[in-house]
Every structure is written in structure tokens, then in C-alpha cells.
Amino acid sequence: MKVKKFTGKDMAEVMEKIRADLGQNAVILNSKQVEAGGFLGFFTKKNMEVTAAIDPEISTSRPFKRPAAKPAPVTGKKSDTDAQTLSISREIEELKSMVEKIKLPAENYPPQLEEYNQLFIDQEVEDFYRLKIMKKLLEKWYRHEGDNKTREQLDKWVSEELLSLLPEEGFGSFKYEKKYLNVVGPTGVGKTTTLAKMAAKAVLKDNKKVAFITTDTFRIAAIEQLKTYAKILDVPLEVAYSANDFNKALKHFKDYDLILVDSAGRNFRNSLYVDQLNKIIDFNKEMETHLVLAMTSKYRDMKKILEQFQLIAVDKLIFSKLDETDTLGALINIMADCQTGASYLTTGQNVPDDIEEAVPERVIERLLRR
Known part of the structure; x- marks a missing residue:
């Protein structure tokens, strides 16, 4: 462990000296103002004095070569060996203690x-x-x-x-550059409601000819919910029980501007879920896929969900249920981890309201104002 004091007219100057001497991995142990120069106590100047330390073994900015250990003298006495062992043990404990002490001031x-x-x-x-x-x-x-x-x-x-x-691109609402928009995600994240909000925007604001396809045949309530939205928006709905049904629905809606696909929600720990999606849905170049993640989920669960969907090319993320949590850090964590942008944020159950376009600056502003 190398410990050294540095002085300068201000903190910036001292930090430059520390970086030059000890490297980027140096840790500040203590800092204080000191008086320097002057005559008989007058005309002194205030300087900054900083005590910094670096562990040569873990420093990446200043390579360190450990000197070869000197062999212990052979005396034939067990007491000498025990004394050396005890001395080494004490030194190790002292180093451990120093490392523990410098961890706290680092923050x-x-x-x-x-x-x-x-x-x-x-x-x-x-x-x-x-x-x-x-x-x-x-x-x-x-x-x-x-x-x-x-x-x-x-x-x-x-x-x-x-x-x-955050990723430099990949943010913002669906731009109709592709004909099929598929929404996937685990159960309970609000996929169907989010899909209805997106459909309402396409029909009511963008004057698009829209149709629904649902592959969620495991929950009758899900089909009935989507039928209700389809009736309100006056758009057709097809239920696909197999890949053959899905392809027939695509042909039936070939003259439509946008086909929104609602996939089945399953337990994200079930590895067969994504395989089943691949068997029914044709993830081709004409399809854009958005993965819905609920902000009420744990960050580590979100990471597991992303792992499960690696077999599918996820183009954008949708973060739902922002109104049901006070913490938004996971939103930053996930996008930083996978470098995938977001299309929408949802903030409630109201259709077609309670949805907004995901813009990086707004996302950050939300976090800072929490």
C-alpha cells in the first residue's frame, strides 16, 4: 500500500498531481486546507493538502512488479519459523485493515x-x-x-x-416502417391493454387501417378483453391457435396498414415459452417486436426475462405500470445493460390515455424529480 500527501493551490491541481503520480485508481483518504508561506504568520496562502493511497497490486494505470521474496534464513529452530509466520500474518491483517478503512471515504x-x-x-x-x-x-x-x-x-x-x-438510438413510438407490430412479455405486465392503447393511437390519431391477431389462446379472458377493444375501435380480430392459423390471418389482413399481434403471456421462468412463440409467430423482417416489462418487477427478474427472450430479436422495450412504483432505477439499469431503446411508457389502465412516447430526456427528468 502506497500512501502519499499532495498539496496544491486548489483541489483540481491536487487531483492532477495524484493522477500523475498514483494513477486513476488512487483513493482519497483525507483532505484539508493548510496555510503555507508567509512571514511571521502574515501573508500566508491557503492550500489544499490531500492524503491519497494506491494498492500497487490492483492498480491498472501504474504497472507494479512485486519484488522477489527473500528466502527465510534456515536456522533449524522451529521458533524462528513460527516468529516469521506470525510476523507475516500480522502484516496481512494490517493491510486488510487499511483496505477496509479506505473503502468508506471513497464515497x-x-x-x-x-x-x-x-x-x-x-x-x-x-x-x-x-x-x-x-x-x-x-x-x-x-x-x-x-x-x-x-x-x-x-x-x-x-x-x-x-x-x-443509454443507447444512442432506438427510442420513440412506432413509425409504421414495418407492417406487423408484435408485443411480447410475461404474464401480468399489461400487454393487451398496451396493445389497445397503441391501436387507438393508430386509428384515431394517425388514421391507419388496423387489425388484431391474438395468439393468447391460454386465457379466455384475454381473448374477450381484446375483442372488447376491437369492437370499440371497430377493427377486426383473428385468433391464431397454430402457425397455420397465424399465416392465414396475415393473408386475410394483407391490405391493412398495421397488424398488431398480442402474444400469450407466460411465466418467464418457463424456457418453453419463447420456443412456443417461435412455432406460431413468423418473426420475419416485416415484423417489429416490443418487449413489455412492468416497473413493479424486480431488476433481477427483468434481467431473467431479457435472457429468456434472447432467441427473439427484440427491437424496443415498453415499460408499463410506472404509476404503481416510486422507483425508476431499474428502467435505467435495463436499457444500459442491453443497450436497447424504449418505445412507450404506460402510466395507468385508461385507454387510449395513460401512455406516452419514451424520450430519453423525459425518462431522466422523471427519475430526477422522484
Whole structure:
């Protein structure tokens, strides 16, 4: 463990010295203002003094070669060997203690930044992404030391770092570039209601000729629910029990602008679910597939769902039930993990309302205002 003190006129200058000497993996142990120079106690200048440390074994920025261990002298006495073993054990324990002590100050942030750190924790932003953002914010903070950092300025910095985690494209509503829009996802996430909202927009706002196909033959209630929406919107509905039925429905609706496909919802832990979808639905180049994830689900469950749907090319995500939770961190985590954009956010059961286009800036604004 290498520990060293650095001084400079401000924190930015000290940080540059630490990076140059110890590398990017250095950890700040302590910082304080000290007075330097002057004459007889007058005309002194305030400098920053920072104590930093680095473990050469884990540093990636400054390669470290461990010196060859010197062989212990052979004395023939067991007591000498025991003493050496005890000494080595003490040194290891001291190093462990030092490592444990330097872990805590690594997350000490200025009060204004600590507010954002706590927000990320409360919103359940994954630690890997949270610490990555906070590191960038801390660098900007000391780079602009002495500047007036308003809430608007800090929000701008945070938004920039959150945006850098998300995919650069793939956001926004369905653009009718393809004829078939398939909505998939586990049971209970609100697929059918979301599909009805999308159909209402296509019919009422975009004046499109729309039709429904449902492959959800496992729940009678699901078919009846979609029939109700189809009747209200005055659009036809076909039920596909097999791949043959599905292909017949496609031919029947060949003159329509948009065919919305409602797939069966199943337990996402059932690996046969995606295989069954592949047997019924023809995932061709004319089809766009959106995966619905409920914000009431756990982040680790969302990751499992994504794993199950790897056999299907998911073009975009839809996040439902935003009105039923106070935490939005999983939304950021998932999109950062899979680098797939989102098309819609749903915020209730009302059709055709309670749905909005997913825009990265709005998503981030929602998280910051929680």
C-alpha cells in the first residue's frame, strides 16, 4: 500500500498531481486546507493538502512488479519459523485493515453531490452505474471548483451522465416502417391493454387501417378483453391457435396498414415459452417486436426475462405500470445493460390515455424529480 500527501493551490491541481503520480485508481483518504508561506504568520496562502493511497497490486494505470521474496534464513529452530509466520500474518491483517478503512471515504461527496448519490440509491440505480456517474460528477465538480454551481447546472451534469449510459438510438413510438407490430412479455405486465392503447393511437390519431391477431389462446379472458377493444375501435380480430392459423390471418389482413399481434403471456421462468412463440409467430423482417416489462418487477427478474427472450430479436422495450412504483432505477439499469431503446411508457389502465412516447430526456427528468 502506497500512501502519499499532495498539496496544491486548489483541489483540481491536487487531483492532477495524484493522477500523475498514483494513477486513476488512487483513493482519497483525507483532505484539508493548510496555510503555507508567509512571514511571521502574515501573508500566508491557503492550500489544499490531500492524503491519497494506491494498492500497487490492483492498480491498472501504474504497472507494479512485486519484488522477489527473500528466502527465510534456515536456522533449524522451529521458533524462528513460527516468529516469521506470525510476523507475516500480522502484516496481512494490517493491510486488510487499511483496505477496509479506505473503502468508506471513497464515497464521501460534497453535500450537493451526495443528494444525487442518495437519489440514485433510493431509486435503485445499480451500484456499478451509480458509482460510474458519481465519479464523473466528482471530476466535473473539482474541475469547476470556485464556480457557482446551481441546481440547474448540477441537473445538467447528471442528465448528461445518465444519457451516456443509454443507447444512442432506438427510442420513440412506432413509425409504421414495418407492417406487423408484435408485443411480447410475461404474464401480468399489461400487454393487451398496451396493445389497445397503441391501436387507438393508430386509428384515431394517425388514421391507419388496423387489425388484431391474438395468439393468447391460454386465457379466455384475454381473448374477450381484446375483442372488447376491437369492437370499440371497430377493427377486426383473428385468433391464431397454430402457425397455420397465424399465416392465414396475415393473408386475410394483407391490405391493412398495421397488424398488431398480442402474444400469450407466460411465466418467464418457463424456457418453453419463447420456443412456443417461435412455432406460431413468423418473426420475419416485416415484423417489429416490443418487449413489455412492468416497473413493479424486480431488476433481477427483468434481467431473467431479457435472457429468456434472447432467441427473439427484440427491437424496443415498453415499460408499463410506472404509476404503481416510486422507483425508476431499474428502467435505467435495463436499457444500459442491453443497450436497447424504449418505445412507450404506460402510466395507468385508461385507454387510449395513460401512455406516452419514451424520450430519453423525459425518462431522466422523471427519475430526477422522484
